[in-house]
Amino acid sequence: MTKVTRAVLAEAIFAFAFLLLGLFVLYDAFTLEEPGVYSVVSPKTFELIIGFFTTFVALLLVIQVLQGKLGVAEGTEPGSSHLRPDIRTMSILLASILLHIILLEPAGYIATASLTFFGVAYAFGSRKFLKDILIAFAFAVIVYFTFSRGLRIFLPDGIFENLLGLARKVEG
């Protein structure tokens, strides 16, 4: 496939997914349960309006894309959007975010945030492991203390929080 047809295909998939979203909103509106209380305007009305509006806009987008009028990402030269996305960098980044979601509550903020910070830096090409680990850890500790202790915003405690918490008790 040439670069241009692949770009059209990618964007056409996006446009069709958007069309499906519009149709789904309509489906959800039509299958909405009837409210037990009486209201002049039922919750269905507004959802229907948005569903029809979305479907209409999506059809326009599909037509545009199939005509070859592709979107241009801001800040790029027209045409360079056709470049193949860097799947490797993206995957490591997305994995780092996923880890954050899975580990945050069981492992605590400092451990998880350090890991995410390190993972994202690694994804973006940093290979100075020791330096990165230290910076990631320092970042996480500073954020934890500022938010959890300074601003009294709850962050999950875990491995390092307990260790540091103990250390603070000994000092104080």
Add this chain to the structure above:
Amino acid sequence: MGNLDLLLEGFASALTAQNLLYGLLGTFLGTLVGVLPGIGPALAIALLLPVTLSVNPTSALIMFAAVFYGAMYGGSTTSILLNTPGEAGSVITSVEGHKMAKQGRAGAALTTAALGSFVAGLIATIMLAAAAPALAELALKVQPAGYVALIIFAFATVGTLLGSSRVRGLTSLSVGLIFGLVGADQQTGINRLSFGIQEATDGLEVIVVIISFFALGEVIYYASRFQDKGWQVLPVKGKVWMSRDDFRRSWKPWLRGTAIGFPMGIIPAGGSEIPTFISYSVEKKLSKNKDEFGNGAIEGVAGPEAANNANAAGVLVPLLALGLPTSATAAIMLVAIRNFNIQPGPMLFEMNAPLVWTLIASLFIGNTLLLLINLPLIRIWIQLLQIPRHYLYAGITTFGLLGAYSLNNSTFDLRLAFVLGFVGYLFRRFGIPNTPLVLGVILGPIVEIQFRQAVQLSNGDYSILVSGLLPKVIYLTLILVLFAPALLKLVKGKAGQGLKK
């Protein structure tokens, strides 16, 4: 009590040592985050929102006003030195300012931007203090049908005037409206689009949506384009100050920029792009040094930068008086203010007079603090631009996730941020603007309430939506606006030609 007395009282309650400290902190954090490449004012405020969660309303508002101006100013520094505008309003600044920086006149460009922002901010805040209460008084008479018309007007203009393509703007708007639908209906409790997920019945958290689209989406996009070469920071040589000649050439553009930017912010038609473009073409037309335009003319930085700042303050008028945000930044301010159980709108000046005047006083204070700490500290801010890209993105990602989690302490918000972050990447990739989405999420539920009230008032007669003077005028104007973009393109085209030269 007159408004002036109320304003003075606002100053009195804002000017305590503790509040000034919060103001300083806000200015510092706002500039710090705003100066980082890829972070515009809207995202800066969204990221800093959790910081204000545990602070009392008055201090938090002061901090917010300071963050607001700080982030705006930080953004222009980045545009001048990096040529990567963080938001549409800085595009013009970056064109002419970056050229100046290349010629070694970065210091003058940064100074005229800072002073211009200050002058514009000062004048615009005075006008805000005068216009907002007056508008609120008028707005008390606005019926629900009028509100529906106003919001549809804002939707249409923001959706179609921003970005490169109308269809893409409307795509963004409709996705935002769908996000706004999710959860239990306010009136009947019926769940829409919540897939039986318990957390979703409360609706999607607006701040999570914003962080996902503006922060995570952006970082994922940069990851996808990892092979692109990075940016180059231009050095700031010599003094960060302006010569007498620079002053002579700057002060009129500052004032003209303010005069263009502020009124265009009041109209519920979003975007700081158009006023900055207009300011640019006006300055070009009036300048004696036309040949310098496109090659680093100081008027081309002074005017648009003032217009941008005045516009941002102008946007606060409909926000406070009508509860109607017309820019992404204003939309986030609305969320922030609502967090303190304060509802912007016509009643605000009656119900929460002390607080709203404190906010206006805070805008004056924030603007002044900004000038006082930014000009001397400018070299420190510039150092921030040297942060390696991998740490910058690591920081944005981690901090964004923190913001998403800390709102409700729920991993549901994190999972949501992951999914929406990827959608945000797709938006970025296919050139779909974010601002209409943000307005859709926030204003969608509001327009539904007004729509229902209107139809309930008329006992189910939908024609009430187009009856009355205000709706008629608005819909007529809207039709005009939608068919006048040819005119706007002409203005833009002229500015565009200037850039190519």
